[in-house]
Amino acid sequence: SRSLNLAVIPGDGIGQEVVAEGLKVLSAVLPQDVKLETKEYDFGARRYHATGETLTDADVEALKKHDAILLGAIGDPSVPSGVLERGFLLKLRFLFDHHVNLRPSKLLPGVATPLAGQPEIDFVVVREGTEGPYTGNGGTIRKGTPHEVATEVSVNTAFGVERVVRDAFARAQARPRKKLALIHKNNVLAFAGHLWTDIFNKVAEEFPDVTTEYMHVDAATIYLVTQPERFDVIVTDNLFGDIITDLAAAVSGGIGVAASGNINPSGEFPSMFEPVHGSAPDIAGQGNADPTATVLSVALLLRHLGYDAEAARIDEAVSTDLAERTGKPARSTSEIGDALAVRVAG
Amino acid sequence: SRSLNLAVIPGDGIGQEVVAEGLKVLSAVLPQDVKLETKEYDFGARRYHATGETLTDADVEALKKHDAILLGAIGDPSVPSGVLERGFLLKLRFLFDHHVNLRPSKLLPGVATPLAGQPEIDFVVVREGTEGPYTGNGGTIRKGTPHEVATEVSVNTAFGVERVVRDAFARAQARPRKKLALIHKNNVLAFAGHLWTDIFNKVAEEFPDVTTEYMHVDAATIYLVTQPERFDVIVTDNLFGDIITDLAAAVSGGIGVAASGNINPSGEFPSMFEPVHGSAPDIAGQGNADPTATVLSVALLLRHLGYDAEAARIDEAVSTDLAERTGKPARSTSEIGDALAVRVAG
Ligand SMILES: CC(C)[C@H](C(=O)O)[C@@H](O)C(=O)O
Numbered sequence: 160s161r162s163l164n165l166a167v168i169p170g171d172g173i174g175q176e177v178v179a180e181g182l183k184v185l186s187a188v189l190p191q192d193v194k195l196e197t198k199e200y201d202f203g204a205r206r207y208h209a210t211g212e213t214l215t216d217a218d219v220e221a222l223k224k225h226d227a228i229l230l231g232a233i234g235d236p237s238v239p240s241g242v243l244e245r246g247f248l249l250k251l252r253f254l255f256d257h258h259v260n261l262r263p264s265k266l267l268p269g270v271a272t273p274l275a276g277q278p279e280i281d282f283v284v285v286r287e288g289t290e291g292p293y294t295g296n297g298g299t300i301r302k303g304t305p306h307e308v309a310t311e312v313s314v315n316t317a318f319g320v321e322r323v324v325r326d327a328f329a330r331a332q333a334r335p336r337k338k339l340a341l342i343h344k345n346n347v348l349a350f351a352g353h354l355w356t357d358i359f360n361k362v363a364e365e366f367p368d369v370t371t372e373y374m375h376v377d378a379a380t381i382y383l384v385t386q387p388e389r390f391d392v393i394v395t396d397n398l399f400g401d402i403i404t405d406l407a408a409a410v411s412g413g414i415g416v417a418a419s420g421n422i423n424p425s426g427e428f429p430s431m432f433e434p435v436h437g438s439a440p441d442i443a444g445q446g447n448a449d450p451t452a453t454v455l456s457v458a459l460l461l462r463h464l465g466y467d468a469e470a471a472r473i474d475e476a477v478s479t480d481l482a483e484r485t486g487k488p489a490r491s492t493s494e495i496g497d498a499l500a501v502r503v504a505g
Numbered sequence: 506s507r508s509l510n511l512a513v514i515p516g517d518g519i520g521q522e523v524v525a526e527g528l529k530v531l532s533a534v535l536p537q538d539v540k541l542e543t544k545e546y547d548f549g550a551r552r553y554h555a556t557g558e559t560l561t562d563a564d565v566e567a568l569k570k571h572d573a574i575l576l577g578a579i580g581d582p583s584v585p586s587g588v589l590e591r592g593f594l595l596k597l598r599f600l601f602d603h604h605v606n607l608r609p610s611k612l613l614p615g616v617a618t619p620l621a622g623q624p625e626i627d628f629v630v631v632r633e634g635t636e637g638p639y640t641g642n643g644g645t646i647r648k649g650t651p652h653e654v655a656t657e658v659s660v661n662t663a664f665g666v667e668r669v670v671r672d673a674f675a676r677a678q679a680r681p682r683k684k685l686a687l688i689h690k691n692n693v694l695a696f697a698g699h700l701w702t703d704i705f706n707k708v709a710e711e712f713p714d715v716t717t718e719y720m721h722v723d724a725a726t727i728y729l730v731t732q733p734e735r736f737d738v739i740v741t742d743n744l745f746g747d748i749i750t751d752l753a754a755a756v757s758g759g760i761g762v763a764a765s766g767n768i769n770p771s772g773e774f775p776s777m778f779e780p781v782h783g784s785a786p787d788i789a790g791q792g793n794a795d796p797t798a799t800v801l802s803v804a805l806l807l808r809h810l811g812y813d814a815e816a817a818r819i820d821e822a823v824s825t826d827l828a829e830r831t832g833k834p835a836r837s838t839s840e841i842g843d844a845l846a847v848r849v850a851g
Pocket residue numbers: 244245248249401692693723
């Protein structure tokens with residue numbers, strides 16, 4: 160019999176509430192013969208306040224033993240900006256080499272978008288997750304004086320760029336439209352830009368059936384609101400990916416339904432799946448957060464582990480659930496979770 | 506009698522066509538006693554192909570003698586990406602210390618927006634223009650090999666940040682809503698982020714009547730499409746400013762009407778005004794480019810030189826012209842210029 164050994168990190172704010180529903184749907188969709196084991200970890204603001212720890216070496220060793228990680232949300236206004244982000248979220252992405260940060264954007268029927276008309280949006284962003292300006296390189300001199308200088312160094316390697324570009328080409332090739340756009344700013348960031356562009360063009364030769372285009376990141380934000388239907392797969396740098404995936408989430412139904420995967424494709428370390436939304440402390444504890452983004456993250460997790468049919472059942476259940484919302488009274492977090500669990504089981 | 510000594514850089518593609526209309530409107534709006542002198546410069550792709558030059562020392566000396574610069578667009582697919590951008594546009598911003606890159610976004614009546622509803626959009630982005638990842642710092646080792654490493658260094662100084670933050674506070678204070686948002690990514694880019702945030706908070710104490718907020722750049726893209734009315738003045742770094750002003754232009758009527766100023770507030774060097782759109786080689790030479798963004802850039806130029814009433818007349822003429830477009834057949838570039846010239850003169 161098979162088993163799925165999951166690390167669960169509810170985290171802060173609404174993280175607790177939405178993860179509970181994600182697990183509910185996961186249990187409902189898993190085949191009978193799969194033994195689901197979950198272990199909960201207490202990372203986040205409470206642990207930080209209690210112990211000063213964000214992620215210890217022992218934590219890392221413990222997490223390594225799991226098949227995958229499901230994360231709710233990490234972050235609270237009581238913790239200085241950056242402490243949990245860099246001490247936990249980014250640290251884990253780096254330690255577990257989550258170099259493929261996968262963020263699908265699909266505007267599902269019945270879902271509201273801030274865009275006029277109802278454009279067809281169905282693309283996936285492959286964001287590099289371990290390089291670029293996210294490495295913490297840089298520094299400050301003369302801090303707090305009128306002569307302070309602060310630098311941030313974007314680090315880009317052929318190794319790091321090629322593997323994520325290759326992953327994106329493979330994903331594009333597996334989709335019906337077979338289109339891949341590289342988004343960068345190679346007219347200004349010429350060192351990194353050349354590296355990305357050269358590798359993109361080189362790898363493209365191995366994927367002659369994939370149609371490619373290059374777009375500057377500033378222009379990409381325009382297309383994301385005026386012609387989002389033009390995108391199929393996008394590959395981009397860590398920072399540009401951060402920015403455009405929030406915009407992508409906004410135009411394709413909001414961060415309430417945006418899922419993401421921090422993936423280590425080799426399987427050397429467990430991959431981590433999480434909703435794009437944060438801990439939303441303003442609505443935490445009220446039981447009305449939408450668990451859909453977490454449930455969709457569970458689908459990404461299942462697909463990553465090879466449970467394709469189960470992942471598809473979740474996607475379908477979410478689609479139907481969203482389409483049937485119009486005109487109905489708002490439901491609680493657990494009511495939505497219950498409804499989805501029933502659908503995927505049925 | 507007064508004089509206005511203008512450097513005119515039509516540049517590439519539609520640059521030629523739109524600048525002609527900008528000058529037409531400028532001549533029409535200027536008071537009789539102002540002697541307008543213009544000198545045209547041939548920067549851009551043709552000059553580059555003919556001589557290999559983008560901007561020589563002699564050019565720079567000549568440009569320094571003008572009161573201001575009006576630019577159409579620079580860039581052509583026949584020139585490798587980055588050559589004209591870095592060899593001309595950015596070079597001039599740096600040499601003339603254009604540290605205030607001013608980009609207003611106003612959704613005018615009758616103008617189409619990709620957003621549903623017709624949100625009230627009226628904000629201005631103050632983008633830093635001489636620092637951040639735009640300085641060309643960085644490098645490449647082992648180029649072209651599997652071990653290539655490319656870096657880009659974002660350089661941020663207290664001097665450079667404080668002057669632009671101060672400029673933004675003053676602009677916010679002069680507007681009815683008196684709101685200023687700092688946009689950065691201080692949870693990840695902690696060195697630069699602290700510098701920006703600390704200076705922003707320090708300068709804020711001198712402007713107690715200005716309401717401030719901080720927002721991460723990724724979140725800002727969401728608000729720009731879901732709640733653009735919340736913004737009044739935004740101050741941000743060079744790269745974030747590049748990205749969000751294209752998005753801002755897209756939601757507030759498109760780059761056809763987006764104007765910008767590269768401003769040296771001290772007046773030590775001439776400031777440069779240009780439409781946000783590029784050279785659009787695909788529609789060049791057909792006489793149907795919309796000159797409105799250039800005409801609005803002329804208004805920014807006039808306001809910068811103290812011709813406030815004339816600038817206001819242009820803004821009004823453009824407003825009326827845009828409002829009356831609905832349902833009418835499309836006009837040529839020069840027909841729009843003619844119409845605006847008549848309006849501002851009348
Ligand atoms: C919280 C933050 C560090 C993170 C990022 O910038 O990657 C978040 O914005 C995201 O997109 O997952």
